[in-house]
Amino acid sequence: MRPENQTGVAEFLLLGLSEDPEWQPLLFGLFLTVYLVTVLGNLLIILVISSDSHLHTPMYFFLSHLAFTDICFSTTTIPKMLVNIQRQSKSISYTGCLTQVSFVLFFAGLENFLLAAMAYDRYVAICHPLRYTVIMNPHLCGLLILLSLSISTADALLHSLMVLRLSFCTDLEIPHFFCELAQVIKLACSDTLINNTLVYLVTSILGGVPLLGIIFSYIQIVSSTLRMSSAGGKYKAFSTCGSHLSVVSLFYGTAFGVYISSAVIHSSKDTASASVMYTVVPPMLNPFIYSLRNKDMKGALKKLI
Template sequence: MEPRNETDTLEFLLLEVTEDPELQPLVFSLFLSMYLVTVMGNLLIILAVSSDSHLHTPMYFFLSNLSFTDICLSTTSVPKMLVNIQTQNRSITYTGCLTQVCVVLVFASLDSCILSAMAYDCYVAICYPLRYTVIMNSHLCGLLILLSLFISIVDALMHSLMVLQLTFCTDLEIPLFFCEVVQVIKLACSDILINNILIYFATSIFGGIPLCGIIFSYTQIVSSVLRMPSAGGKYKAFSTCGSHLSVVSLFYGTGLGVYISSALTNSSRNTAVVSMMYTVVPQLMNPFIYSLRNRDMKGALRKLINRTPFLL
């Protein structure tokens, strides 16, 4: 294959969502509805937390940041896919593809880091309840978010700058509905050894450390809860972290599904569908998980809707 260095005219082709023209309106309506529900649901969480003084606590501070991150992550991939379906044009420019790679990495990493910070919040609330307000002060919460954002940006910039050094060939079809760093690197004609090493290193560090933090936090939480004498105390402790644990399971479960799918199947379409679910389903379900399982959140949402006539 012939290398191409003209990055200003370089274009990638994304995977076609469906090859059946009759199904395209249905698929378009489905993903548009999911995207709108995702944005509206997470936006309601942010508005409810900001408008209710009872929710100005570390847990809901992290939750509102998680909701903002989910909106951004969905917006990075879904609208472009919807445009491609509507226009029946699968192309994306080199600049657009690289931007999508970078932004997806930023917000996916930020999602993971915020979930880790929320796990630490649950750990402090259950294992050190008397010192909770001292430990989880506003300065620490703000620092955790800023640190998470810094880590995510560094991770994304490292991968994006390494992709900039690659030379691409004429066969530029990405077997996904959006630009993902691993699939983009596979299309390069130049040596990608350093890129692959960086991916394994960054995944181990920037992905492994938050996951290890979550596992450690819940190990300590379970150990602390099992030592509680009363059944009521155990139930209250588990209900405190139930929503977060559900979100963590959904986020990492779909991520694991992407890995298993890519390892066990040769079908690029199956892998693409699973990858799309990873960037859509957790962000769609998070508002429902927190609003349905949390009495304070349901009360805040009712107050917000009652004060906002156009939401009725």
């Protein structure tokens, strides 16, 4: 049957990671556990930072915002998936789907910029230690957060408004566990050239510029560290950057892995499974990376306990 144009879309269908009924209880238990670990772990990070005055520094200021962003990022996708599994339903309203697209774009973009701000903070701390408190003042930290929020909001609004102009067909099945922008655009009956061009252009700019900033910061950090004469100084410099570098590698590594695999693998199901790696895994592991690799966080956590 030829799909007909449908302008008043009532709902989309999220096919999830598996349509096999036997897998549903396992998926529900697994993702509920992941979600609880993510929320509790990141809440603990925020609580530890806010309760210890020694951690009221720019580095931990950005970390607390990153932890909050991770909670919101996971909350955007996982709860709806859990509700659908529990109700044995696949539906999500048109408004709900568009809202999910917007929030996924917003929080993914915000995490991207926060990681870049944290890299700049480490660069100033190691390469310009004597001017650190002057450069990384509260005004600049607040400005970086405000700038990250503004650009992420503009990005999410741009793509959401561009989706609103599309008309959709009767085949509204999304082979995913959440409404991903690329998957929603594929369902449109109208011309999507402008949408796809914007996706590639904006993603390249907003993803590439922060990444280049992170790479530049770490090139300068490594260069400055290697010039240090003290072995203890080198170890301290690398140890302070280890947690952030691990999180950066996890976030960008999984994201690039998904998009490279989606270009090679034509199965939508495999792409959906791969998307778990950048939407679910990094927010869950970030608290463990920062609490296990950071002496200050471990000390503050012991005090809190």
